[in-house]
Amino acid sequence: MWPLSVRRAVRRCQRLYRETRVIGLALKSTAHPVLAHMVVIRRCNLACTYCSEFDDFSKPVPTIELINRIDLLARLGTTAVTLTGGEPLLHPEIEEVIRHIRRRGMMAVMVTNGYLLNVEKINRLNRSGLDRLQISIDNVRPDDVSMKSLKVLDQKLRWLSEYAEFPVNIHSVVGACSEHPEDALTIATRAKELGLISTVGIVHDETGRLRPLNAEQRRVIEEIDKLNKPLFSFARHNPWRRNLVHGLPNEWHCGAGGRHLYICENGLVHYCMAQRGYPAIPLARYTLEDVAREAKTEKSCAPYCTIFCIQRVALLDELRENPHQALLKLFPGDGVGTQPKIPLPIRLLTNVLTAPHTSHGSRFFTRAASRLLNIE
Helix, strand or coil: CCCHHHHHHHHHHHHHHHHHHHHHHHHHCCCCCCEEEEECCCECCCCCCCCCCCECCCCCCCHHHHHHHHHHHHHCCCCEEEEECCCHHHCCCHHHHHHHHHHCCCEEEEEECCCCCCHHHHHHHHHHCCCEEEEECCECCCCCCCCCEHHHHHHHHHHHHHHCCCCEEEEEEECCCCCCCCHHHHHHHHHHHCCCEEEEEECECCCCEECCCCHHHHHHHHHHHHHHCCCCCCCCCCCHHHHHCCCCCCCCCCCECCCEEEECCCCEEECCCCCCCCEEEEHHHCCHHHHHHHHHCCCCCHHHECCHHHHHHHHHHHHHHCHHHHHHHHCCCCCCCCCCCCCHHHHHHHHHHHCCCCCHHHHHHHHHHHHHHCCC
């Protein structure tokens, strides 16, 4: 077997190609979902008081049913699937579910509280082909609000740092445990020490809308952002949060129900985890006409929405329609008169797939890039 460093490098290159293809397909066409969240089990082994996405009794969704739902998502053209819960590691055949996502050519991501991770489980996730893992940690020490603490999970993070062949994102939610907002900075610092990715979100209410932040919470978010500079990462880069931390709305069009799907444990399609009940159509009956209709439907919750993965998907559609304006929104300058610092890969991909090509050379380059990414 190759050394871990070699295996990680090989998988990193393969993942970069596939993620670039996801973006390329999204820029090429709006006629398919980019991302789907799929609940594999509603039950959770914890009971965080701010969370409304779990119970303590549900059985796992049968594997054969999950495989069928993955096939249906693939038929719609979905390019990435995030497995969620409840706690997805409670599903006894979670590795087979991941393998089937990969067999159908989609990115496989999982969100977990990390409690059930051990070295054997990490190696099984490696073998399954998991592309990315996100662990949510809310505080340094467990309290009445959340048991997802750094004290409990630090050993799990060390195992992930040592054995995982996939990127691991440690996500903290400022406002979840309001008594100690500085905990999020401690968690982010520890993630960086271990070579893991760190991101920070803002707590939302049951509808996905912003809960107001105080001055200390805003300061913590700014300090965490400084930890990550100057490295660029789509997972960390978050221009929408700048308005939200000051209680200001964002102007954007939410394509949930079309470009993003949330599949609940009952197999119904919803806009997102916070908007269950809309449109609530069984995935087995969901068509590309439904995708197109819901992608265009205005959502009143959008201006103060804190569900950033959907906003990133929406940005890809903005890039298609108005690349220059969308890039300025995503990468604003640091001050008046300053030029935006747009990463080279983003400029290249946008120019190749969205800009009008009038010369023979530019058309040739576009066709060559499309063939390379298999998105013709």
